[in-house]
Amino acid sequence: MNHRIIYGFLAVSAMNSAMAENINPIAKGQAMAWQCAPCHGTNGQEFEESMPPIAAMPAEQFTKAMLDFRQGDRPATIMDRVAKGFTDEEIKAMASWFELQPKKQWVDTSLEEAQLSLDATRGQK
Amino acid sequence: MSQLEHKTFEQKINRRDLIKLFGASVVAASGIFGASEKAFAKNAPNVVVLGGGVGGSSFAKYLRFANPDVKITLIEKHPEYITCFRSNDVIVGMHTLDELTFNHQVLQSKYKVNVLIDEVTGADFSKKTVKTAKGETLAYDKLVVSPGIDFKFADTEGFDAEVAAGKFPHAYKAGAKTLELRKQLINLPKGGTAIIAPPENPYRCPPGPYERASLFADYLKVHNPTAKLLVLDPKDRFTKDGPFKKAWERLYGFKTDNAMIEWVSGSEGGKVNRLDTKNMTVETDSGNHKADLINLIPNQRAGKLAQNLGLTNNSGWCPVDRNSMESLLHKEVYVLGDSTIADAMPKSGYSANSQAKVCAQAVSDTLQGNQLGKAVYANVCFSLAGENYGVSISAIYEVRDGLIQPKGGSAGVSPITDKAGLPILEATYQKNWQRNFVKDVFS
Numbered sequence: 321m322n323h324r325i326i327y328g329f330l331a332v333s334a335m336n337s338a339m340a341e342n343i344n345p346i347a348k349g350q351a352m353a354w355q356c357a358p359c360h361g362t363n364g365q366e367f368e369e370s371m372p373p374i375a376a377m378p379a380e381q382f383t384k385a386m387l388d389f390r391q392g393d394r395p396a397t398i399m400d401r402v403a404k405g406f407t408d409e410e411i412k413a414m415a416s417w418f419e420l421q422p423k424k425q426w427v428d429t430s431l432e433e434a435q436l437s438l439d440a441t442r443g444q445k
Numbered sequence: 446m447s448q449l450e451h452k453t454f455e456q457k458i459n460r461r462d463l464i465k466l467f468g469a470s471v472v473a474a475s476g477i478f479g480a481s482e483k484a485f486a487k488n489a490p491n492v493v494v495l496g497g498g499v500g501g502s503s504f505a506k507y508l509r510f511a512n513p514d515v516k517i518t519l520i521e522k523h524p525e526y527i528t529c530f531r532s533n534d535v536i537v538g539m540h541t542l543d544e545l546t547f548n549h550q551v552l553q554s555k556y557k558v559n560v561l562i563d564e565v566t567g568a569d570f571s572k573k574t575v576k577t578a579k580g581e582t583l584a585y586d587k588l589v590v591s592p593g594i595d596f597k598f599a600d601t602e603g604f605d606a607e608v609a610a611g612k613f614p615h616a617y618k619a620g621a622k623t624l625e626l627r628k629q630l631i632n633l634p635k636g637g638t639a640i641i642a643p644p645e646n647p648y649r650c651p652p653g654p655y656e657r658a659s660l661f662a663d664y665l666k667v668h669n670p671t672a673k674l675l676v677l678d679p680k681d682r683f684t685k686d687g688p689f690k691k692a693w694e695r696l697y698g699f700k701t702d703n704a705m706i707e708w709v710s711g712s713e714g715g716k717v718n719r720l721d722t723k724n725m726t727v728e729t730d731s732g733n734h735k736a737d738l739i740n741l742i743p744n745q746r747a748g749k750l751a752q753n754l755g756l757t758n759n760s761g762w763c764p765v766d767r768n769s770m771e772s773l774l775h776k777e778v779y780v781l782g783d784s785t786i787a788d789a790m791p792k793s794g795y796s797a798n799s800q801a802k803v804c805a806q807a808v809s810d811t812l813q814g815n816q817l818g819k820a821v822y823a824n825v826c827f828s829l830a831g832e833n834y835g836v837s838i839s840a841i842y843e844v845r846d847g848l849i850q851p852k853g854g855s856a857g858v859s860p861i862t863d864k865a866g867l868p869i870l871e872a873t874y875q876k877n878w879q880r881n882f883v884k885d886v887f888s
């Protein structure tokens with residue numbers, strides 16, 4: 321019960337802050353980051369397959385990887401093409417979002433946990 | 446059901462079996478399995494989703510991510526969903542249909558989606574209600590429709606739904622007919638001829654017929670090496686044709702005297718005009734071809750439900766607002782997946798999932814009175830050109846000039862190189878992708 325109330329409350333306060341300036345980098349990052357899930361797992365949390373997990377990856381490491389893929393400086397089968405779809409700013413927005421995701425399989429993660437890890441940071445700004 | 450028949454009375458029957466026996470709505474209603482007990486506020490908006498395939502299921506899950514408080518009901522006519530992706534592999538025995546079978550249990554338990562197994566029969570847009578075959582009437586604030594495709598059998602003389610249900614399965618919806626096609630491939634006489642006839646654009650899974658052709662050849666090479674496969678195409682080009690044809694050269698002697706696959710393009714007269722079921726012959730612009738196996742994949746249009754609800758225009762597909770997937774014909778109704786007109790995006794599972802996420806955010810933002818963000822979509826299709834030879838096509842998309850178009854330099858297909866490792870890796874990723882993808886859709 322408790323969880324649910326907290327979950328609902330935080331989600332609403334996050335919505336309000338996102339609304340205030342419309343281009344909250346985390347909210348913007350999320351919409352793009354969702355698009356990576358078919359390969360990297362929901363929220364990047366697929367740790368058991370041959371495609372690498374990207375949840376909880378330090379933002380700096382994430383950004384470097386994406387820029388290297390985009391420039392062709394890192395060998396890739398698919399990420400060279402994917403990375404060419406994003407600007408520096410968009411990569412940064414995704415980097416901050418993925419960094420916040422729990423480092424565990426998505427199936428073992430509750431909705432509350434996922435929401436809390438995001439909202440903790442959103443609330444502070 | 447067949448699984449149940451092998452069970453003994455001592456054996457526990459699991460939820461999967463129960464659903465098979467009774468249907469998911471009955472099982473859910475019994476409450477035994479802890480279906481949604483979350484109490485939603487009385488005035489919480491009602492979002493009703495029609496179709497629990499890739500688009501509908503992905504939407505329901507991601508709407509819950511975007512909005513913890515909205516009521517979500519999903520209506521799907523089948524208690525289980527068999528994925529089309531990787532069903533070509535089932536035809537050649539790489540794995541079984543069971544491995545491609547999923548249900549909506551986690552949508553109910555984890556995402557608090559009310560799942561009804563029922564057929565939607567109509568909607569009243571002015572009253573904002575939908576009707577089902579079991580006699581339910583449900584009210585909605587927002588309606589989301591993702592019904593897949595319907596077939597235009599009449600485009601080919603001699604072909605119809607009944608013929609397809611018999612000895613001429615298109616196997617373009619996965620299920621029993623996938624296995625019928627498998628049986629026909631296994632029973633192909635030594636040195637016999639098989640025909641695959643892909644449809645006109647646009648259709649579900651553009652690489653699907655060519656992946657199927659590749660896997661047929663892969664199978665025949667081992668089990669029936671003197672057999673021939675003829676691909677009779679109404680088109681002059683097809684998706685990933687560069688990497689596919691290169692793979693065919695490398696693996697199946699394409700363009701040599703011993704070619705296992707022959708491809709006849711539209712301008713060479715590949716278009717099939719008539720099917721003669723009695724004489725096992727197809728008539729094309731360039732003459733008649735007799736065969737032992739004929740796999741005609743019909744031309745397509747938006748799912749019947751979309752047509753019946755009046756969501757299609759005269760192209761046979763559903764026009765939508767590119768930033769939200771809201772129907773251009775009916776307000777507060779959204780369309781996803783194969784049924785839509787999505788410009789550069791192919792009709793794929795990946796696209797349906799991608800559109801579902803954009804739409805979930807848009808519906809949530811609209812309900813909250815927020816301004817809509819800019820849509821970013823993605824699609825990647827991996828196909829097998831051989832069991833261990835993968836090829837891919839991919840792009841990230843944005844809305845430009847009112848159309849969904851590739852973003853930046855992201856659009857492309859697998860490069861053709863001399864490195865054997867690349868297609869092997871892509872084959873691994875094809876299998877990996879399917880396992881990850883169904884988790885993103887159904888759990």
Ligand SMILES: Cc1cc2nc3c(=O)[nH]c(=O)nc-3n(C[C@H](O)[C@H](O)[C@H](O)COP(=O)(O)OP(=O)(O)OC[C@H]3O[C@@H](n4cnc5c(N)ncnc54)[C@H](O)[C@@H]3O)c2cc1C
Pocket residue numbers: 495496497498499500501520521522523526528529530531532533563564565566591592593594616617618649650653748750781782783784792793794795796797825826827828
């Ligand atoms: C051979 C083959 C291979 C493929 N391979 C790939 C691949 O590798 N990658 C990829 O991304 N895509 C692939 N696809 C394409 C993919 O399967 C589709 O694009 C995807 O399923 C589209 O999702 P959808 O939600 O539009 O329709 P669907 O997934 O078909 O879902 C529609 C749902 O609506 C339900 N429904 C319809 N009418 C009603 C009604 N009146 N009442 C209640 N329920 C209803 C149906 O039962 C169904 O469950 C492949 C397709 C084929 C045929």
